[in-house]
Amino acid sequence: MKTSLYRVLLACGLVLAALVSPAGAAELTDLNGRKVTVPDQVRKISIDDGRFLVALSLIQADPVKWLAAWPRDVHRIGDATYAQFVAKFPALRSVPQVASSAGSFNLEAVLSAAPDVAVVSVGSGPTEAQTAQLKAAGIPVVFIDFFDNPFKNQDASLRILGQLTGGQAKAEAYVAFRRQHLDRIAQRVAKLAPSDRPTVFLEAHAGISKDCCNSPGKGNMGEYIDFVGGHNIGADVLKAPVGKLNIEYVISRDPQVYIATGGAHLEKAGGLVLGAGYDAARARASLAAIVQRQGIAQLSAVKSGNSFGLAHQLINSPIDIVAVEAFATWIHPALFKDVDPARTLAEINQQFLAVPYQGTGWTGLK
Structure with a gap:
């Protein structure tokens, strides 16, 4: 049954992908250095790390409304923080689940959630073959990173989330805030022997x-x-x-x-x-x-x-x-x-x- 569902979704995705015009698309470079074409107007994304929800909450007044699916890895954000999110955004309880970046990527779960874009973690996420299958189904894959190389990748990852969700201005404001605080530290450390x-x-x-x-x-x-x-x-x-x-x-x-x-x-x-x-x-x-x-x-x-x-x-x-x-x-x-x-x-x-x-x-x- 799962295989049949996958084939139907894949076939539908192929048709939808063929109907998307270049005028309705935008290009970005993800944290794996890949050029990715994404819809010009994204409505829903899937994420494979609950901490991405915290990142979204920096740039969106309602971060939950952007989720087609998330891994429900509550331990990564903490039970109390999860309770805060649910209290303010009850819809989080019913957001479909996909695999966490800590485990194996679940292709069928993402296909079933049908996000406009699948946002996944550098160092995990789908294989090249799975990425190709998602792309064929009309779901582009974008890699971001708040874990492996935080100083190198934090700003770029937040900017990508901003581009996908229309939160560019808020993302740029936070990047500037963060950079100001980091620069104060870097200037003093540079003088240390x-x-x-x-x-x-x-x-x-x-x-x-x-x-x-x-x-x-x-x-x-x-x-x-x-x-x-x-x-x-x-x-x-x-x-x-x-x-x-x-x-x-x-x-x-x-x-x-x-x-x-x-x-x-x-x-x-x-x-x-x-x-x-x-x-x-x-x-x-x-x-x-x-x-x-x-x-x-x-x-x-x-x-x-x-x-x-x-x-x-x-x-x-x-x-x-x-x-x-x-x-x-x-x-x-x-x-x-x-x-x-x-x-x-x-x-x-x-x-x-x-x-x-x-x-x-x-x-x-x-």
């Missing part, structure tokens, strides 16, 4: 299991650390954007700064919890417990109080500028004593986000 870069260990999803330790390597969150003038010890041994370090290596490097990320998805595992749905006291208590684990507790960063926690939902999306500023104040507190990530988040909430970010986004023990 290599010896002035403290060693940093970032443990992603801290406490998710007994195994140590999830860490960024080259790319991903490691770019944030490099950008603000730190030295990511994970990048010295991990060649991929993410990987695992053993605790012996971490102890041998004895980093000067320890940063953990977490969120509601770690509640059951006893890991670091903070972000939407958690107050400051709960977040700090959670971090205090996380750093008492064997191996972590003996690090100089923990003993000196240079230990911090960040809500994982603040990264891998355009609101990562808040995380960047938090990193800057933790790694170089004197250099960035006038930087206030809380004020920056308040400005983003007021000026841009359709669903304001709430809860404790970060915490520290000093």
Whole structure:
């Protein structure tokens, strides 16, 4: 039955594709460097990462109305944030589901949702053959990236979403806002000598299991650390954007700064919890417990109080500028004593986000 449905949809798509005139189309370059022809007026898109919904909410008053389908990967945005979206946009509950970028691409789910454009993640998404099949069915595929190379790809990815949804002006306004904040940090970091870069260990999803330790390597969150003038010890041994370090290596490097990320998805595992749905006291208590684990507790960063926690939902999306500023104040507190990530988040909430970010986004023990 699924095969028959696919063939019918494919045949219909071929006819529709043949009827589209060049005058009703536009061209863009996606984050895989592909020239993609998309409808001049897009009504619905599918996305393969729930965090793209947060990006859409920066540039659209109603981001949900643009969704033909989404992966329902609530853990990526957090239960509390999802509840906020549903409270404001109840239609999100009934948006059809497609596969998450964390799993295998489901061609039939996208065909069934029939978006005008399928927006997918760099590093995952459909194969070339599947992309060709979608194109033949009249569904162009556009790759964007808020994960692998955030500093390189964030602005371009938001601009693509703006072009697809008619939110170009809002996208440009946010890109300018973000660039202004990044430039302030970059100008100061440029004056640092290599010896002035403290060693940093970032443990992603801290406490998710007994195994140590999830860490960024080259790319991903490691770019944030490099950008603000730190030295990511994970990048010295991990060649991929993410990987695992053993605790012996971490102890041998004895980093000067320890940063953990977490969120509601770690509640059951006893890991670091903070972000939407958690107050400051709960977040700090959670971090205090996380750093008492064997191996972590003996690090100089923990003993000196240079230990911090960040809500994982603040990264891998355009609101990562808040995380960047938090990193800057933790790694170089004197250099960035006038930087206030809380004020920056308040400005983003007021000026841009359709669903304001709430809860404790970060915490520290000093």
